[in-house]
Amino acid sequence: MEKIEKFEDMKIGEKTLSYLKKSGFVEPTDVQKEAIIPAIEGRDMIVQARTGSGKTLSFLIPVFEGIEGKNGVEAIILVPVRELAQQVEEEARKIGKFHGIDTVAVYGGASIENQIKKLKSASVVVGTPGRVIDLMKRGALNMDNLKFFVLDEADRMLDMGFYEDMEWIISRTPENKQVMLYSATMPDEIIKLAKKHMKDPLKLKLSEDSISATGVEQYHIRVGSMNKMAKLSALLDNEKGKYLIFTRTKIAARKVAELLRKHGYRVFAIHGDMSQSARTKTMNDFKSGKIDILVATDVASRGIDVQGITHVINYDIPLYPKDYVHRIGRTGRLDKKGKAITFVTKDEMGALRRIEEYIGRKIPEMRLKVRGRIRERMDYREHADVFGMVTFVFTADEGMSTLDVVKELEKQGIREEDIGKIEIDGKKGEFEVHYSSAHRATKSGLKEIRLKAKESKP
Numbered sequence: 001m002e003k004i005e006k007f008e009d010m011k012i013g014e015k016t017l018s019y020l021k022k023s024g025f026v027e028p029t030d031v032q033k034e035a036i037i038p039a040i041e042g043r044d045m046i047v048q049a050r051t052g053s054g055k056t057l058s059f060l061i062p063v064f065e066g067i068e069g070k071n072g073v074e075a076i077i078l079v080p081v082r083e084l085a086q087q088v089e090e091e092a093r094k095i096g097k098f099h100g101i102d103t104v105a106v107y108g109g110a111s112i113e114n115q116i117k118k119l120k121s122a123s124v125v126v127g128t129p130g131r132v133i134d135l136m137k138r139g140a141l142n143m144d145n146l147k148f149f150v151l152d153e154a155d156r157m158l159d160m161g162f163y164e165d166m167e168w169i170i171s172r173t174p175e176n177k178q179v180m181l182y183s184a185t186m187p188d189e190i191i192k193l194a195k196k197h198m199k200d201p202l203k204l205k206l207s208e209d210s211i212s213a214t215g216v217e218q219y220h221i222r223v224g225s226m227n228k229m230a231k232l233s234a235l236l237d238n239e240k241g242k243y244l245i246f247t248r249t250k251i252a253a254r255k256v257a258e259l260l261r262k263h264g265y266r267v268f269a270i271h272g273d274m275s276q277s278a279r280t281k282t283m284n285d286f287k288s289g290k291i292d293i294l295v296a297t298d299v300a301s302r303g304i305d306v307q308g309i310t311h312v313i314n315y316d317i318p319l320y321p322k323d324y325v326h327r328i329g330r331t332g333r334l335d336k337k338g339k340a341i342t343f344v345t346k347d348e349m350g351a352l353r354r355i356e357e358y359i360g361r362k363i364p365e366m367r368l369k370v371r372g373r374i375r376e377r378m379d380y381r382e383h384a385d386v387f388g389m390v391t392f393v394f395t396a397d398e399g400m401s402t403l404d405v406v407k408e409l410e411k412q413g414i415r416e417e418d419i420g421k422i423e424i425d426g427k428k429g430e431f432e433v434h435y436s437s438a439h440r441a442t443k444s445g446l447k448e449i450r451l452k453a454k455e456s457k458p
């Protein structure tokens with residue numbers, strides 16, 4: 001097979017080509033080079049390619065080449081979250097303009113009446129499963145003339161528990177349609193779904209190793225949870241850029257944004273609890289560059305495409321390696337350079353190792369020599385053992401007993417249950433306290449108190 005280098009060589013019609021030209025898309029991306037032609041020829045498709053590789057056009061182009069625009073809804077594109085529905089529909093609408101074909105995005109959290117009205121003329125529907133089912137049940141979304149059934153971000157749909165919804169929808173569409181599935185990873189359930197609903201699908205795997213082949217530089221920073229803000233400010237103050245910061249929970253996203261704002265940064269958070277309009281506004285401000293820092297959770301950020309993100313910060317390390325891949329896919333899109341920096345606490349080294357295994361390469365440590373406007377504090381938790389105990393050494397007075405040490409510590413308000421082993425050997429004293437009381441221990445009358453250096457383990 002000869003290698004296709006241009007959209008012009010791909011059996012794409014004039015109208016779509018005009019759109020591509022106007023949008024400045026000259027050369028197809030790798031996945032587009034392989035996936036567009038077979039899809040135009042009518043093949044069912046299973047396409048795995050990393051985030052940011054250009055999958056959207058790989059299905060939108062064949063869809064617009066294959067529909068007529070006068071038979072009701074001819075294509076449905078299912079996506080996991082509303083932002084993605086909006087984003088994909090926006091792209092579809094642009095192509096549709098050149099064809100005189102209407103499109104609509106349908107998702108929850110927005111007026112259903114408006115969507116029903118638009119559905120009357122739309123040929124291409126982009127939607128989240130819940131709202132699509134709702135509209136079908138109301139008889140507002142008729143699938144009788146459907147030609148294309150597309151699943152975008154299929155892996156995420158499964159993660160979010162949409163398997164049954166997808167089944168429900170697809171089983172109510174005509175037998176004779178083209179089914180196309182796009183995903184950044186390929187879990188078994190997808191293969192199961194595909195086997196059930198596809199005819200001899202073409203499987204394309206633009207391997208995930210392109211993750212490591214991109215311009216994304218990846219690092220980790222060892223930091224205790226107490227000092228993550230300080231490290232973050234050190235980065236923000238010393239490396240200018242457009243930052244996307246990930247936290248594990250909605251609460252954390254809100255907190256991080258709030259704290260940063262308190263220190264004078266222009267930043268917003270985006271998470272599932274926000275109203276649709278607030279999310280859209282925040283996204284638009286981030287896209288337009290009005291704000292340069294966005295804090296997000298995995299779910300809220302999913303599939304969002306923002307140009308020019310230079311730094312992805314994993315404020316909280318993702319629990320699942322594949323979320324790591326999704327997160328860092330937000331930077332270094334196509335050929336641009338980007339950095340992905342993951343904060344790792346002592347207890348999270350295992351999670352880091354799992355990610356390294358998954359992506360098949362080491363994520364080197366970055367040692368920040370610079371500081372930011374938020375100060376670092378001693379984070380005793382990082383020095384604690386598995387029981388939460390921190391060991392200090394001090395210089396003992398002549399004839400000092402362990403009981404004297406307890407008394408000194410209790411004078412600082414440290415409770416007995418927070419005090420561990422105490423040893424005195426000549427002038428050398430040593431005691432353990434719970435990390436929550438460690439800062440008090442340093443204020444006690446014991447002489448030359450300092451943290452005991454960690455013994456290097458074999």
Ligand code: ADP
Nearest residue numbers: 025027028029050051052053054055056057305
């Ligand atoms: P994916 O769905 O694989 O994560 P997208 O379809 O969202 O990726 O595309 C990522 C970015 O690349 C978008 O900003 C898109 O406009 C851009 N893009 C897609 N195809 C091309 C192309 N052929 N040339 C240049 N930019 C492209």
Ligand code: MG
Nearest residue numbers: 055056152303
């Ligand atoms: Mg996509």
